[in-house]
Amino acid sequence: MVSLFFWIGKRVTTLLPIFFYHKLAQSLLTMGLGGVVTPPVQQLQVYQLAEKISNEIWFIVKKWDEFTKDTMGKQIVRSADSVGANIAEGHGRYSCQDNQRFVKIARGSLNETRHWLRLAYARNLLTQEQSDRLHPLLNELSPKLNAYLNSLKQKAKG
Incomplete structure (x- = not known):
């Protein structure tokens, strides 16, 4: 040795x-707080869903013209990527309080992503099919983020 x-x-x-x-x-x-084994972030359903949404948006935006990609496209990709990135960053923190803060930031990024998607649809950049594919995923992610945040709050209490 x-x-x-x-x-x-x-x-x-x-x-x-x-x-x-x-x-x-x-x-x-x-190990997480108090010796509780925590799964890698990639095993969290909330993270997997955020990553799925982010990838869906990436492949949609990739097909847009240069002006649209450079203006709106970069914004929507950044906000969508930020959801999963903040879940991952919070998961890697040593305190539940830090993790909760990053989940709240992820929730804000999800709302920003919704904003950009509404604008993209209004500007005929998203097809009805693309909107129909993304809408249920976004509606599924919101309560999962809130549930994840609540579970972190419970974990912090004891």
Whole structure:
């Protein structure tokens, strides 16, 4: 087993074996607050749905003309991507309070995405079929985000 040495002032100090640190790091990555094992963010249904919506929007916007992509397209892709990104970032935080804050930001990004989709539809950039495909996904994600936020609040209470 290899030990790690480092300088403290004028002396060399031995740390615990690297193997121990590797196991500790693995444990910290899979454990949430209070030793509760938390699944990777990719296993959360709310994250999977946010990612699905984001990808749907990406492939729609990708077909728009350059002016529309450069103006409205970038905005809608950023807001849609932000939903999943904030869920992921909050999930990686060490406190429930931080995680809750990022879920609230994700909720705001979802509302912004809805705004851009309404404008895109009004400007004939979205077909009825595309709108019909996205609408139920967005309606499913809103309550899932709220449920996820409520579960984090319960987890923080005890």
